[in-house]
Amino acid sequence: MSDRAVIWHDIENGSYTADIGLWRELAERAGGPILDLGAGTGRVARALHADGHTVHALDSDAGLLAALSERAPAIPVHAADARRFELEERFALVIAPMQLVQIIGGSPGRAALLERVRVHLAAGGKFAAALADPFEAVAEEDRSPPYPDMLESDGWVFSSQPVWVGEEAGQVIVERRRQAVSPAGSLDEELAPFALDLVSADTLEAEAAAAGLEPVSRHAVPETADHIGSTVIVCRR
Numbered sequence: 623m624s625d626r627a628v629i630w631h632d633i634e635n636g637s638y639t640a641d642i643g644l645w646r647e648l649a650e651r652a653g654g655p656i657l658d659l660g661a662g663t664g665r666v667a668r669a670l671h672a673d674g675h676t677v678h679a680l681d682s683d684a685g686l687l688a689a690l691s692e693r694a695p696a697i698p699v700h701a702a703d704a705r706r707f708e709l710e711e712r713f714a715l716v717i718a719p720m721q722l723v724q725i726i727g728g729s730p731g732r733a734a735l736l737e738r739v740r741v742h743l744a745a746g747g748k749f750a751a752a753l754a755d756p757f758e759a760v761a762e763e764d765r766s767p768p769y770p771d772m773l774e775s776d777g778w779v780f781s782s783q784p785v786w787v788g789e790e791a792g793q794v795i796v797e798r799r800r801q802a803v804s805p806a807g808s809l810d811e812e813l814a815p816f817a818l819d820l821v822s823a824d825t826l827e828a829e830a831a832a833a834g835l836e837p838v839s840r841h842a843v844p845e846t847a848d849h850i851g852s853t854v855i856v857c858r859r
C-alpha cells in the first residue's frame with residue numbers, strides 16, 4: 623500500500639480543479655520558468671508541466687515530492703521549507719496555491735517566505751498566492767456535511783470528510799474525519815484538525831509591498847460544492 627500521507631494528501635487536495643484555469647493563465651502570461659511552492663504531489667505543477675511550461679516543485683515533505691516524481695519524473699523537485707530555501711534558478715512566476723501562505727507560521731512566516739520569493743524572482747517576475755475567502759458562519763441547523771472524498775488503493779478504501787469548521791484564536795480550524803477500511807473490513811478512524819491563519823488580501827498585499835513586491839491584481843476563484851472560494855493576489859518584483 624502507498625504511503626498513507628500521500629493517500630490523505632491526494633484525497634484531500636487532488637480532486638480540486640477550480641483554480642487550475644487561473645494558474646494556467648498566469649503561467650501562459652509569465653513566459654518563463656515557474657516555481658510551485660508547497661507543491662505536494664504536484665496537482666498544479668503537473669498541469670502546468672503538461673502544458674509545456676518549465677516548472678520546479680518545492681515542498682517541505684519529501685514523501686509527497688517522491689510521489690510527484692513517480693508521476694512526473696521530468697519536474698525538478700526541491701525538498702525545502704518555503705521560508706528558508708535557496709535555489710540557483712530565477713523564476714518568471716512563483717505560485718503558492720491552496721492557502722500555503724495561511725499555514726506558514728503567521729506574519730513572521732509569511733515575511734520569511736516573501737523575502738525568499740523576491741530573491742528567486744527574475745526582475746519583473748510575478749508572485750501569485752491563494753487566500754481562502756473569509757469563512758462565513760452558517761447556522762448549525764443549515765449545515766449539511768459535504769460528501770466525503772474517497773479513494774481506493776490495494777483493496778483499502780479511504781475517505782475523508784470535513785465534520786467541523788470553526789474559528790479559534792485568529793485561525794480557521796477544519797476538522798476532518800479520516801477513515802480507512804482494510805480489505806478484511808476492519809475500520810481505522812482518526813480526527814485530523816487543520817488550521818489556516820486568518821489573513822486578508824489587504825494584509826497579504828501590504829506584507830508583500832514591505833518585502834519589495836508590488837501588488838498588481840486580484841483574481842477570484844469561485845467556491846464549489848466541496849471547497850470554499852479563494853482570492854489569488856498577484857504581485858510583481
Ligand SMILES: C[S@@+](CC[C@H](N)C(=O)[O-])C[C@H]1O[C@@H](n2cnc3c(N)ncnc32)[C@H](O)[C@@H]1O
Nearest residue numbers: 635660661662665681682683702703704719720
Ligand atoms: C494544502 S497542500 C497544497 C498542495 C498543492 N499545492 C495543491 O494545491 O494541491 C499544502 C502543501 O504545503 C506544504 N507545506 C506546508 N508547510 C510548508 C513549508 N513551510 N514549506 C514548504 N511546503 C510546505 C505541505 O507539505 C503540502 O504539500
